[in-house]
Amino acid sequence: MSINQSRRSVLLKTMAVTTAIVFSKALIASEPQTTSKPIEHKIVITAFKFEPVILKIKAGDSVTWLNKDIVPHTATASDESWDTGMIETNQSKSITFSKNSTFSYFCFYHPTMKAKLEIIVER
Amino acid sequence: MKIKSKLILLSLVLGLSHNVAQANDPAKLNDLEIAHVAYTADNIDIRYAHLALAISSNPSIHNFARTMIRDHSQVNKQALALLKKLNAQPQDNFLSKALNSGAETKINELSKLREVSFDKKYAENELAYHKSVNDLVENAFIPNIENAEVKALFETGLQIFRTHEQHAVKMVNKLQ
Numbered sequence: 001m002s003i004n005q006s007r008r009s010v011l012l013k014t015m016a017v018t019t020a021i022v023f024s025k026a027l028i029a030s031e032p033q034t035t036s037k038p039i040e041h042k043i044v045i046t047a048f049k050f051e052p053v054i055l056k057i058k059a060g061d062s063v064t065w066l067n068k069d070i071v072p073h074t075a076t077a078s079d080e081s082w083d084t085g086m087i088e089t090n091q092s093k094s095i096t097f098s099k100n101s102t103f104s105y106f107c108f109y110h111p112t113m114k115a116k117l118e119i120i121v122e123r
Numbered sequence: 124m125k126i127k128s129k130l131i132l133l134s135l136v137l138g139l140s141h142n143v144a145q146a147n148d149p150a151k152l153n154d155l156e157i158a159h160v161a162y163t164a165d166n167i168d169i170r171y172a173h174l175a176l177a178i179s180s181n182p183s184i185h186n187f188a189r190t191m192i193r194d195h196s197q198v199n200k201q202a203l204a205l206l207k208k209l210n211a212q213p214q215d216n217f218l219s220k221a222l223n224s225g226a227e228t229k230i231n232e233l234s235k236l237r238e239v240s241f242d243k244k245y246a247e248n249e250l251a252y253h254k255s256v257n258d259l260v261e262n263a264f265i266p267n268i269e270n271a272e273v274k275a276l277f278e279t280g281l282q283i284f285r286t287h288e289q290h291a292v293k294m295v296n297k298l299q
Contacts, residue, residue, distance in 0.1 A: 048286050070201055071194045071283060089197075109190045112289040 040064055040094070043115070045073050045087070045107075050115035058121045062096040073113070078104040147217045149263040154273050155206075157264050159213035160222065161280065162202055164256050165195040167226040171248065174233055181242050187249070187294055191287065198280050205276055243298050250291035257284050 038060040044051050046068040057063065065075045067087040075093070076083045081103070084093035097119045107113040152160065172188035172195075179185065206213060229248060236244055260281050268274040 047282055069283075070279060071197045108186070109193065110286050110290060111293065112286055 038062060038096070042066060043075070044068055045075075045113075048110060048113055050075070050105075050113065053114075054116045054118070056118045056120050057097065059098055059100055059119050060096070061119075062094050063117065064092050064094040066090075066092040072109065074108040075105050075115075076108040078106060083108070149218055149259060150267055152216060152218065152264075152267070153214070154268055154270050155211055155214040156216040156218075157268060157277075158202060158206060158211075158273065159215055160218045161260070161264075161277065162199055162213055163219040163222050165199045165202075167222060168249075168252065169195050170226065170230065171233070171245070171252075174230060175241075175245050178234070178237065178241050179245065180238075183294060183297065184242050184245060187246075187290060190290070191249075194283055194287070198276075198283065201276060201279075205272055209270070209272070239298070243295075246291060246294040246298050250288065250295050253284055253288040253291055257281060257288055260284070 039057070039062075041055055041057050041061060041063045043055060043063060043065045045065060048069065050065075055063065065073075065084055065087055067073050067089055070089055072086045072088050074084050074086060075095075082095055084095060087093050097117070099119065100121070101119050103117045103119075105115055105117060149160070168191050172191040175184050175188040179188075233241065233244055233248070260277060265274060265277050265281065268277060
């Protein structure tokens with residue numbers, strides 16, 4: 001083995017070790033994400049629309065609907081599995097979602113108001 | 124010309140006489156007269172809704188009727204609060220009178236119906252009523268309202284009543 005080949009071999013080994021350390025650190029850093037505290041997401045009801053109209057959350061997170069319109073609304077699952085009940089003007093209601101699922105929901109009082117909620121990853 | 128033809132359509136839907144429709148122009152009403160018309164139109168739809176709750180046994184009709192009572196009452200509450208703030212009183216006028224007169228005729232007509240016949244007629248009337256009043260608000264009232272706060276309330280109201288109109292379309296289709 002020449003001196004150049006020997007140097008190349010040492011360099012490659014060093015790079016491999018460095019890469020392994022970086023990846024293992026990345027794995028450790030990502031761990032708190034799977035055990036992180038649940039997040040409260042906000043949906044604003046304004047001008048007869050849910051904003052955002054599509055929201056992706058993780059199981060265990062909660063969603064709070066804030067009504068900024070001058071008339072009451074609800075957020076009601078199309079399959080009727082959950083319902084905020086009446087949300088008065090400038091009031092909010094929250095629901096915590098524990099299981100992975102995808103829900104279409106609407107305002108029970110104004111059925112043309114529709115939105116979607118995706119609970120995508122188990123904690 | 125566009126407003127005039129809409130007014131003739133409105134007169135047919137709301138039961139106004141052609142003489143009333145042609146002799147007066149909604150676009151020439153002042154802010155306080157427009158406020159009176161809107162308040163009257165809200166109250167008429169609340170009356171239709173109470174009739175629906177009394178006669179119909181259809182849950183969809185009941186849900187719609189309760190929404191009409193809730194939303195139109197809320198808009199009227201906001202309108203009265205605004206008028207109080209502006210230290211102004213709504214002014215009765217030819218269109219408010221004609222709307223009330225047309226509503227009496229319609230309520231008499233609806234009162235004689237029962238079950239599906241009532242539900243269909245109520246739903247069709249709600250669609251026609253919202254469509255006509257919304258066109259009136261959008262094309263004759265909003266462009267002519269002078270006070271910015273009154274105009275803003277009408278714009279919010281129109282948004283609400285357009286949603287009612289879409290809801291009424293669904294209700295009419297469901298009852299076909």
